[in-house]
Amino acid sequence: MYLQSLSLLNYKNIAEATYQFDPKINCFTGKNGVGKTNVLDAIYHLAYGKSYFNPLAVQNIRHGEEFFVIDGTFEKTGRSEQVVCSLKKGMKKMLKRNGKAYDKFSEHVGFIPLVIISPYDSDLITEGSETRRKFLDSVISQLDPVYLQELINYQKVLQQRNALLKYFALNHTFDRDTLYIYNAQLDGMAQHIFEKRKMFLDAFTPIFNKHHAAITGAAENVSLAYESHLHQDNLSALLEESLQRDRVLQYTSVGVHKDDLLFEIDGHPIKKFGSQGQQKSYLIALKLAQFEFIKQQGGVLPILLFDDIFDKLDETRVAKIVQMIDDNVFGQIFISDTHNERTEAIVRQTHESYSVFKL
DSSP, X not given: OEEEEEEEEEETTEEEEEEEOOSSEEEEEOSTTSSHXXXXXHHHHHHHSSOSSOOOGGGGBOTTOSEEEEEEEEEETTEEEEEEEEEETTSOOEEEETTEEOSSGGGTTTXXXXXXXXXXXGHHHHSOHHHHHHHXXXXXXXTOHHHHHHHHXXXXXXXXXXXXXXXXXXXXXXXXXXXXXXXXXXXXXXXXXXXXXXXXXXXXXXXXXXXXXXXXXXXXXXXXXXXXXXXXXXXXHHHHHTHHHHHHHTSOOSSGGGOEEEEEETTEEHHHHOOHHHHHHHHHHHHHHHHHHHHHHHSSOOEEEEXXXXXXXXXXXXXXXXXXXXXXXXXXXXXXESOHHHHHHHHHTTTOOEEEEEO
């Protein structure tokens, strides 16, 4: 599978642009601020129905304009597939495949398998548990639409339970029976989500460890672990225990919506004890493991976006990634970099076909 062409209209700082891509390697070079990352984000947008960098859809419309359009043509299993994402101010975002609009964006997730590696991935380390849960859920959802729907349903019931807790506090009342209806609904869905997350981490962690060892020469001792309240008990029991606290807080304080991934180096949080280089190696290994997991489970090579990936990486680690390209580990790749000569020198080492777009 690969992206054949891309047309952009009023997307971020790009007024209008059209590209024809190489099936293997495509590079965008130029100074900071010219729009390299925005092109990569447009490709991501076609795969996920949203921006990787700005979740507020209307802010992706070019300043002073009323709408944006992203139009991509993919080759997948011998067929041409057109995906168009568009938004006009004051209206709902539209996502179409071969001219037909999706009723739910969730129906499109996984159709265009794609992995992005970006300096913004540092948020996975520096931000709170929600960012890491989104990563976890994103990988599983690309391969399991049932899981994605269960997540959506869980969030709906969770919002209803939280609204009920607020209602109790505002009106100085309490209805245990109604609350327990929500508890029972959450319990069943939470158990399924928890089990699938556990199964995912069991399969994903060895792949992550392999890639981290390859990037660093096995010089660092790192770990990846799944933290969840449900390791202790089922959700019904946990909700019962936390009832008084939830009534005071006016929201649900336990459940799979509080799960986290623990990133550690030498038994300590990498956020506090990892150098910038160690953190970057950890994140790249995490994303390469995401790529391989989707490849293994989905039976297709995802598109891979390298956003400014060679910045702050030493030559040894760059060489290891280049070797992976040369070994045909990857399918179609998009790279952005500020140095045209450096980029061309790197891709020439791969002996693969490539195109360079100077912005």
